[in-house]
Amino acid sequence: MEINAIKKARIMKGVTTYFKENMGILIAFAVLYLFLAISPATSEAFLTRQNMFNVLRQLSTNLYLACGMTMIIILGGIDLSVGSIIALSGCVAAACVARHGMPIPVALIIGVAIGVVFGMINGAIICKTTIPPFIVTLATMNIARGFAYVYTGGSPVRVVTKEWQFIGAGYIGFVPTPVIILIIVLIITALLMNNTRLGRHIYAVGGNVQAAHFSGISVKKVKFWIYSFSGLMAGLAGIVLASRMYSGQPTAGNGAEMDAIAAVVVGGTSMSGGSGKIGGTIIGALIIGFLNNGLNLLNVNSFWQYVVKGLVILLAVFIDFIRNRNKK
Numbered sequence: 001m002e003i004n005a006i007k008k009a010r011i012m013k014g015v016t017t018y019f020k021e022n023m024g025i026l027i028a029f030a031v032l033y034l035f036l037a038i039s040p041a042t043s044e045a046f047l048t049r050q051n052m053f054n055v056l057r058q059l060s061t062n063l064y065l066a067c068g069m070t071m072i073i074i075l076g077g078i079d080l081s082v083g084s085i086i087a088l089s090g091c092v093a094a095a096c097v098a099r100h101g102m103p104i105p106v107a108l109i110i111g112v113a114i115g116v117v118f119g120m121i122n123g124a125i126i127c128k129t130t131i132p133p134f135i136v137t138l139a140t141m142n143i144a145r146g147f148a149y150v151y152t153g154g155s156p157v158r159v160v161t162k163e164w165q166f167i168g169a170g171y172i173g174f175v176p177t178p179v180i181i182l183i184i185v186l187i188i189t190a191l192l193m194n195n196t197r198l199g200r201h202i203y204a205v206g207g208n209v210q211a212a213h214f215s216g217i218s219v220k221k222v223k224f225w226i227y228s229f230s231g232l233m234a235g236l237a238g239i240v241l242a243s244r245m246y247s248g249q250p251t252a253g254n255g256a257e258m259d260a261i262a263a264v265v266v267g268g269t270s271m272s273g274g275s276g277k278i279g280g281t282i283i284g285a286l287i288i289g290f291l292n293n294g295l296n297l298l299n300v301n302s303f304w305q306y307v308v309k310g311l312v313i314l315l316a317v318f319i320d321f322i323r324n325r326n327k328k
Helices: 002-021 023-038 049-074 082-098 104-128 133-152 162-169 177-194 197-207 209-214 219-244 256-266 278-297 302-327
Strands: none
Touching: 023 278, 049 082, 049 177, 049 197, 049 219, 049 256, 049 278, 082 104, 082 133, 082 219, 082 256, 104 133, 104 162, 104 219, 162 177, 162 219, 177 197, 177 219, 177 278, 197 209, 197 219, 209 219, 256 278, 256 302, 278 302
8 A cells, every 4th residue: 555655656746747847838839739729710620530640640750750869969969860761761661562572570670770770870970989969960861861862763662552551551440550659659768768777877978978977877888879769760750651651752751850859859858968858859749740730721831831940949949048047
């Protein structure tokens, strides 16, 4: 009985802490949702179950990336290569099925492995050199995108089998398959960040690299494995997106890294490193997803949508700046 009481107390404390830490973005999300729900221009289409599932299906790809990006930004790093890895992983996995007749599970493993390899390359270079993560991942971003174009000849690789389409466009019951995958990914990420030694080390390294090193933490190993995890998430996102589009496309994932960074920053993770939660990232991704959906329902020009998202990111970074300045 006492053990159960302690567990309940810890859960309630965790929930209370979560709401306190994310009160600002929760209010922002509630305001955005209510506006879209009651606005005469959007309410009829916005509140349908089909639209809700479409939004969740679309933002699932962003959240796969954002799970890895959250940990990288907590470390004080950045990963610009994830969008290009989406394209390469999706194209290769699709080609394995359509061109080489491989079983779908084998193609999926190959696609995810490509993401992991690129993540490991990023991590290894960043660990072994003093080259900034921005430069390293900018280079691998171009390399991965170039390989995607070379491998496909610039043309989409179509896959028409129902088994392939089930991954990104199918349903389990009435819930889209990518959403089921997303729930599993979010649980794994939350456990990794909150209940493992690696998770504790991420915050220690992001907070103070030298102090983490002197306390016996292998800073290089932490960075290597987190960049590898980011590559894994990008590979997974590439497969799901290729399945949803019924083809692997070398142009896929263009700008996806910016949406992932936006979700993380809007979710309250500090760009200076050392602080952030996956719960905040989830809310940040929901804000970005519903914002995109709302702008589409309002028939806002796609060019202006870039402007709006840029202003949202700038506002989030500015709030982070004010918060860090007040702490000092």
